[in-house]
Amino acid sequence: MxxxxxxxxxxxxxxSSTTLFVFFAGWGIWWSFFAVWLEHxxxxxxxxxxxxxxxxxxxxxVALLF
Amino acid sequence: xxDRLVLKRNxxxxxxxxxxxxxxxxxxxxxPLLQNAFGWGVLAGAIYLPFGYTAAVGxxxxxxxxxxxxxxxxxxxxxxxxxxxxxVAALFTGFIFTVNPAINFFLGSALGVLCLLVQIFWKTDHxxxxxxxxxxxxxxxxxxxxDVLKLKGLWVVIGFVIFSWTFYNLYDNxxxxxxxxxxxxxxxxxxxxxxxxxxxxxxAEAGCMMLVPLIMxxxxxxxxxxxxxxxxxxxxxxxxxxxxxxxxxxxxxxxAIEVPLFVLGIFxxxxxxxxAALSATLYMVxxxxxxxxxxxxxxxxxxxxxxxxxxxxxxLVIAGVVACAGLWAFFALKKDDxxxxxxxxxxxxxxGVTGVVKTVRQ
Numbered sequence: 001m002x003x004x005x006x007x008x009x010x011x012x013x014x015x016s017s018t019t020l021f022v023f024f025a026g027w028g029i030w031w032s033f034f035a036v037w038l039e040h041x042x043x044x045x046x047x048x049x050x051x052x053x054x055x056x057x058x059x060x061x062v063a064l065l066f
Numbered sequence: 067x068x069d070r071l072v073l074k075r076n077x078x079x080x081x082x083x084x085x086x087x088x089x090x091x092x093x094x095x096x097x098p099l100l101q102n103a104f105g106w107g108v109l110a111g112a113i114y115l116p117f118g119y120t121a122a123v124g125x126x127x128x129x130x131x132x133x134x135x136x137x138x139x140x141x142x143x144x145x146x147x148x149x150x151x152x153x154v155a156a157l158f159t160g161f162i163f164t165v166n167p168a169i170n171f172f173l174g175s176a177l178g179v180l181c182l183l184v185q186i187f188w189k190t191d192h193x194x195x196x197x198x199x200x201x202x203x204x205x206x207x208x209x210x211x212x213d214v215l216k217l218k219g220l221w222v223v224i225g226f227v228i229f230s231w232t233f234y235n236l237y238d239n240x241x242x243x244x245x246x247x248x249x250x251x252x253x254x255x256x257x258x259x260x261x262x263x264x265x266x267x268x269x270a271e272a273g274c275m276m277l278v279p280l281i282m283x284x285x286x287x288x289x290x291x292x293x294x295x296x297x298x299x300x301x302x303x304x305x306x307x308x309x310x311x312x313x314x315x316x317x318x319x320x321x322a323i324e325v326p327l328f329v330l331g332i333f334x335x336x337x338x339x340x341x342a343a344l345s346a347t348l349y350m351v352x353x354x355x356x357x358x359x360x361x362x363x364x365x366x367x368x369x370x371x372x373x374x375x376x377x378x379x380x381x382l383v384i385a386g387v388v389a390c391a392g393l394w395a396f397f398a399l400k401k402d403d404x405x406x407x408x409x410x411x412x413x414x415x416x417x418g419v420t421g422v423v424k425t426v427r428q
Contacts, residue, residue, distance in 0.1 A: 010193065011190055012133050012136070012139065015184065016130045016133050016139075016144045017147040019078070019126065019130070019181060020126065020145060020151065021147040022180050022184060023081075023085070023151070025155040025177050026088075026176075026177030026180075026181060027085075027123070027152065028154075028159065029155040029158070029159055029174050030088070030159070030167075030170040030173075030174045031119070032156050033160070033167070033257070035239060035240050035241070036243045040244070041097075041167050043101075044100065046241075046371075046373040047366065047369040047372075047373050048104065048369070049240060050240065050372075051369065053239070053369075054365040055108050055112040055362075056111065056115055056120060057120075057361035057362045059112040060358050061362070062116075063117065063120075065208060065211075
C-alpha cells in the first residue's frame with residue numbers, strides 16, 4: 001500500500017480506513033473459527049452446520065435486496 | 067448527496083451496534099438456542115448476523131467507496147486496511163479460541179463498540195470535498211436487478227459462480243477448518259496452526275490482488291477465470307487425497323491466488339461482455355446474490371453428505387462438481403474479443419482492470 005503524506009492528512013481517508021480495519025478485525029476475530037465453534041464447541045453435526053450456513057445465506061440475500 | 071451519506075452513516079451505526087452486542091447475543095441467546103431448540107437458534111442467528119456482518123459488509127464497503135469519491139482518496143487504499151484488520155485478528159484468533167471461545171466473542175463486541183465510537187465521534191464534515199466530485203449512481207434497485215436477468219449471458223455467469231465459487235467456499239468455510247484441526251493429534255495445535263495459516267493467507271491474498279491484474283493483461287480475462295477454477299479444483303482435490311498437515315497447509319495457500327483470480331476475473335468479465343453502465347447491478351446479481359443462493363441450496367445437503375461419507379470423500383465429490391463447472395466454462399465462457407458490449411480488453415496493453423478488493427466472503 002503506497003501511502004502518501006497527503007493521504008494521511010485526509011481525515012475522511014483515515015476515518016474510513018479505521019472503520020474498515022476495526023470492522024474486519026471484529027469479524028475475523030471469531031468468524032474464521034465459526035465452523036469449528038459450531039462443531040467442537042456446540043457439538044453440532046455436519047448437516048446441522050450446513051443448515052446454519054444455508055439459512056444465513058438466505059437471510060443475507062433478503063437483507064441485500066432491501 | 068449529503069443526505070444519502072447521512073442515511074448510509076446511520077446504517078453503519080446500526081451495523082456497529084449489532085456488532086457490539088455480539089458476545090451477549092452469542093452466549094445468552096444463540097448458543098443456548100442452538101443446543102436446546104436448534105431451529106430457533108438457526109433463525110435467531112440468521113436474523114442477527116446479516117445486520118452486523120454478512121450483509122453489512124457490502125454496506126460498509128459501499129459507504130467507504132462513496133466517501134472515497136466525495137473526499138478524494140483511492141477506495142482500494144482504504145479497503146486494504148480492512149484486509150489488514152482481518153489478517154491481524156486471524157493471527158490471534160486460534161490461540162484465544164483454544165483458551166475459551168467466549169473471549170473471541172467478547173473481543174468481537176469490544177471491536178464493535180470501538181467501531182461505534184468511531185462513527186459517532188469521528189466526524190468528517192470539516193474535510194474539504196474533492197474537487198469536481200460527481201453524484202454517484204445509486205445502489206441497484208430491485209427492478210434493475212430483475213431486468214438484468216433477461217440477459218442470457220448473465221445466466222452463464224450465475225451458473226458458473228454457483229457451481230465453482232459457491233462450492234469452493236462451501237468447502238473452504240464450512241468444512242475445511244474442522245477437517246484441518248482433525249489432522250493433528252493434538253487438536254489445539256491444529257487450531258493454532260489454522261489461525262496462523264489463515265492470517266498468512268490473508269496477507270498473501272492482498273499481495274496477489276496487486277499481481278493478478280498484471281497476469282490478466284498477459285493471458286486475458288477468460289484464461290484468468292479458467293486458471294481460477296483449475297486452482298480451486300486442485301486445492302479441493304489436494305485435501306481429498308493427502309492427509310499430511312504440511313502438504314494440506316501448502317495446498318491451502320493456493321487460496322491466496324485463487325480468490326483474486328476469480329473475483330477480479332468475474333468483475334472484468336462482466337464489464338467486458340455487458341454494458342458498463344450495468345456493472346454494479348450485474349456484480350450484485352451475477353456474483354454476490356448468485357453465490358449466496360447456491361449456498362442456500364447446497365450447504366445443507368453437503369453437510370449431510372459429509373456426515374454420511376466423511377470429509378475426504380465429500381471433498382472428492384465437491385472437486386468433481388467444480389471440475390465439471392470448469393469444463394463447462396471452457397465451452398460456455400465468451401472469448402475476450404467475442405460480444406464485447408462493455409470496455410474492450412486489450413491484452414498486454416495499457417487497459418487496466420477496475421479493481422475490487424474483496425477478501426472476506428462466505
